[in-house]
Amino acid sequence: MSVSMLRRTERDNVQICNNLDRQDGFDMELISGTVHHRQVLFETGYAARQAAINMGLYHSFLLRRRDRMGVNSSVKHSNNGQTRWTLQEAARILGSRSGMPDHPIAGVSIDTRTLKAGDLFVALKGERSDGHEFVPLAFKKHAAAALVRSDYQPSEAGGPVIRTHDPLSAFQTLAAAYRDRFRIPVIGITGSNGKTTTKEMMADILSIAFRTARSFGNLNNHIGVPLSILNWPEDSQIAVVEMGTNHFGEIARLCEIARPTHGLITNIGKGHIGFLESLDGVLRAKTELIEGLTRDRVAFLNGDDPLLRPLHEKRDHTILYGFSEGCDVQAEFAGLDDSGCPAFRLGDETVRLRIPGRHQAANALAAAAVGRYFGIPDVRIREILESHAAFDRRMQVQAVHGITLLNDAYNANPTSVEAALETLAGMPSLKRRFVVLGDMLELGDSAGTEHRRLGERIAGLSFDGFFAYGPLMREAVSRAREKGLRRAGHFRSHADIAELLAEEIRPGDGILVKGSRGMRMERVIVLFGKILAQTESG
Incomplete structure (x- = not known):
């Protein structure tokens, strides 16, 4: 592997570009700024990129790969700067015989609420709704076309449609074809x-x-x-x-x-x-x-x-x-x-x-x-x-009227609940610590065992209160009480827990809220906040 050491001054910028341009498919383009570092080590492949980053070159240069790291040069570009095929190409990929205009596709959407003009709307059938019901709305929002079932009547749409036996499978086929355009x-x-x-x-x-x-x-x-x-x-x-x-x-x-x-x-x-x-x-x-x-x-x-x-x-x-x-x-x-x-x-x-x-x-x-x-x-x-801050409902720390709220309500399983409990227990700045949990779902035959084990663990960590929602959590509450946790209760609704928290919690306390996605435990947080706001305003 060849190595070259360069003494760097402002006049070296062009030489640096030329050197990196020869390194394993890299292309360097001067954007702005002055290079202040005195040395840089250039090697090949990823090492060349690493050396440039280490020396701070990314502030002054845009690195592009022409080969393995680049994008297939045959890909077409739409006006919004994204790699897209035309409607004709999409139809051809899916084996559709529909006559499609040679218009570029700006993006792909499955939801008319977020659809942008020029998008291809994919009509998928879900548990609660069927995307075919929203095809006319998609065209009112200027969708380029819609991907629909074969039995969908084009006259109902209001724009060009690509018909297919299975829109979901066709959607996945398009994604795989698009992925193949990137190296x-x-x-x-x-x-x-x-x-x-x-x-x-x-x-x-x-x-x-x-x-x-x-x-x-x-x-x-x-x-x-x-x-x-x-x-x-x-x-x-x-x-x-x-x-x-x-x-x-x-x-x-x-x-x-x-x-x-x-x-x-x-x-x-x-x-x-x-x-x-x-x-x-x-x-x-x-x-x-x-x-x-x-x-x-x-x-x-x-x-x-x-x-x-x-x-x-x-x-x-x-x-x-x-x-x-x-x-x-x-x-x-x-x-x-x-x-x-x-x-x-x-x-x-x-x-x-x-x-x-x-x-x-x-x-x-x-x-x-x-x-x-x-x-x-x-x-x-x-x-x-x-x-980096916490992602939505994943160990988000929220301050609510002097109370520390750990919003970990997005999902739950035995491993993640254990980690969350240890986190709450390990926060010495809190005066008191309360746990609010919803059922851990998709545990099969081990559900009862895991919830009983959870109740025992909660009691062992000496929390000041444990409030639960969901049929499986009855096992956890029962076990926690057996192991000596007096403040353990099971509730019929999110609202009941929120009301109790509003009465019980004081500034300086901490609350962990967590449960499987189907339990929607974030509702406890929303209701709790509303009660506190009403109390303060009243």
Whole structure:
């Protein structure tokens, strides 16, 4: 590997551009600014990018890859700067004989509330509504066309339609075809917990040096993944795709669509164990991601997870990250602050997170491991991680009338609830600590056992109160009482819990609110806030 050392002054800018331009498909374009650093080491491939980032070149230059990291030059561009095919091309990909105008597609939408002019509207049938009912509205909002069932009558639409036997399958086919137009690294993320937080941290880190596409929110299923892919900007240099599952074969199918080149598994826990039968079943479902990798086939695995670590010995191109000995990317845990936010040492940097919970350090380290692999220096990784706030309803810390509220209401399983309980228990600044939980769903035959175990754990952590909602939580409340927790109660509604909290909680106290998605525990938070606001105004 050739190495050249350059003495850098302002007149060296052109020489730096020329040197990097020769390095393994990189193209350097001077944007603005003056180069102040005195030395830079240039190598080939990702090392060239890493050297540029380390020296701060990303402030002055735009790095583009003409080859492996670039976008297929044959892709058409629409006026809004995104890679799109025309309506004719989309119809041809789907094997439709419908006569379509040669108009570009600006984007793809499955929801008329967020549809933009020029989008292709995909009419999907859901549990509560059928997208075909909204096709006329889509055209009123200037959709370019609609993808509909074969039996849908075009006269009802108000615009051009692409007819297909199965709109969902056609939607996925379009996403796979669009994905194939990009020759870029695609990082798939799965795991029982921490997927969305890790994805957001990772994408933010990679955005330092790459134009980064990412999954929308937590859209990680057979609809969300293709929707996110179909809206990747055309100049994307790297993509991060979250993948969820509760049945065998789901991630394998998502890999067929997204074709990830790299994969990361955050952990293996008891989420969806009712469908996946056992922890070994969860492991088998999650490792469909690793089996589905293309090209580089690099897997990032949590080396602190006893089920994932052995995979390191069974396959090549595996990178272990964690806080235990022997990890390829190893950090040192540095404790929690008074707000329960963790810190850890990564190389020469000490990272202090703003999100409470020791488990958040593992999520951050996962993102850091990928960032390092793609050439982002530790100091830049630290800056991003320290600026990162909690994602929606995932360990969000909210101050409500002097009360600390941990809003972790998005979802729950035994592993994530345990982590949340430890977070609340480890916040010394709180006067009293209260737990509000909804049922943990999709646990199958182990549901009763897991809820009883949860009640015992809550009693053992000596919380000041435990208030629960949902039929399964009766088991947890009963067990907590048996183990000596006097302030444990089961309630029939979100409103009942909110009213009790308003009477019980005082400034300086802390509340954890958590439950499976189907329990909608955020309603407790909303109602609680309304009661406090009414009390204060009255």
